[in-house]
Amino acid sequence: MEKYIHKVQYYETDKMQFTHHSNYIRFMEEARTDFLEKVGFPYKRLEDCGIISPVIAVNVNYKKTTTYADNIEIEVKLKNFTGVRCEFEYIMTCNNNIVCTATSEHCFLDNNGKPISVKRTNPEFYNLMETLCEQNKN
Amino acid sequence: MEKYIHKVQYYETDKMQFTHHSNYIRFMEEARTDFLEKVGFPYKRLEDCGIISPVIAVNVNYKKTTTYADNIEIEVKLKNFTGVRCEFEYIMTCNNNIVCTATSEHCFLDNNGKPISVKRTNPEFYNLMETLCEQNKN
Amino acid sequence: MEKYIHKVQYYETDKMQFTHHSNYIRFMEEARTDFLEKVGFPYKRLEDCGIISPVIAVNVNYKKTTTYADNIEIEVKLKNFTGVRCEFEYIMTCNNNIVCTATSEHCFLDNNGKPISVKRTNPEFYNLMETLCEQNKN
């Protein structure tokens, strides 16, 4: 899968001259959105099915700084998926150096905020995600 | 009315070493929220009444730079109010220097996104706003 | 010139379900950065020459709402240029509807924060900008 590219904007830098660390969490979301589009199940479609998938944890390791106009390449992998929860892994590189590695965990909720298993409520999404998860393990 | 104070955060600065200009639009929203609380009609209460009030225009003049840990004092005035639209005026100072002046214009919509006059739908809010607007003109 | 496209991210929406108005100021900066790249004088190169160009005013009119996953097309024009100041104009469309129109004004400073005319300090940039400005007027 082609990597997602985020070009660092001026408003994403801080007075240390680097990309502010909080923005990488946003780049993760951008890359995740892009991943779901590329595999054919955009997040918007999940929402249209009455499912939201909030972030329940993030772990981010900042390896090297980036700055204005840098192109950060982001590789996204589905690391774990149970139908109730899932975990994505991110490897961000810039000029072939790893600048950041991260994971994010998510659950699935219905429109009333109740946790659900997508296995029952959305088998098409479930099967797609399970397949992608298996592919990564091999 | 006591001025709203925004302390500039590190994540609000950019690689020019100053507060990024886009953040002043957010400081305006913070000060507006604070203004509505102080006059006794928090924006949240307006939303609970089924009214939203989107921004339809902003005009911002940046006079001096500010940076990390600066305390920006923001004076908010209700400049115009018709029940259908309203306009706020902002004067931001830091260490007694004017750093930014701005205005924002807003309309009122019901939950279906239809423009409304709050004169009919919410007379209590209408009367309060009209009084505040008159006071500023005198 | 090809329009700049900003795809609205989830983190750019707010609880009204729409793109938060403050983000359009950031889209303007993205489009301006892209404009300067396309005309062959990236902003980074200006900074490398010891020139910064802070925003001194923005005027934004919000015409229609946008939301998550919308593609906003942004047309940028150099409206005025004197060597001491310049003004950009932005027309943002989404699905062929104008969603936002805006202008931004900028000055030029040296690394000590002193206002300069780029006519003397950077004639290559001056000539390019003047030519672009003339083209827009015709």
Next chain:
Amino acid sequence: MEKYIHKVQYYETDKMQFTHHSNYIRFMEEARTDFLEKVGFPYKRLEDCGIISPVIAVNVNYKKTTTYADNIEIEVKLKNFTGVRCEFEYIMTCNNNIVCTATSEHCFLDNNGKPISVKRTNPEFYNLMETLCEQNKN
């Protein structure tokens, strides 16, 4: 130590109606800034001494959602400190419920981006931090 309070702003919410998860990283920075001020060594003073302290890792667990106008109380503790690295711990509550727990790790760099031990370069800061760290362990 009095907890730091962050009042959630409208621009910090997203179309799920909740505070966007990326903003908690920024609340951590605000609370950390406030912590250093309260113990008498503002981060600005560290920068004035030629020391910067970038974030090298964050771990965030989102327990409950918050939304517009919520007051999030943030308790900050210095969990580890070696002079070369330090780790802060954050417990965020809202209406007496834990909404988020997190840690952040930091190193210390000189103005050339070279890692330093503050034990040698800034013994006053070193002693203060070591004392605070010991207090937390007891």
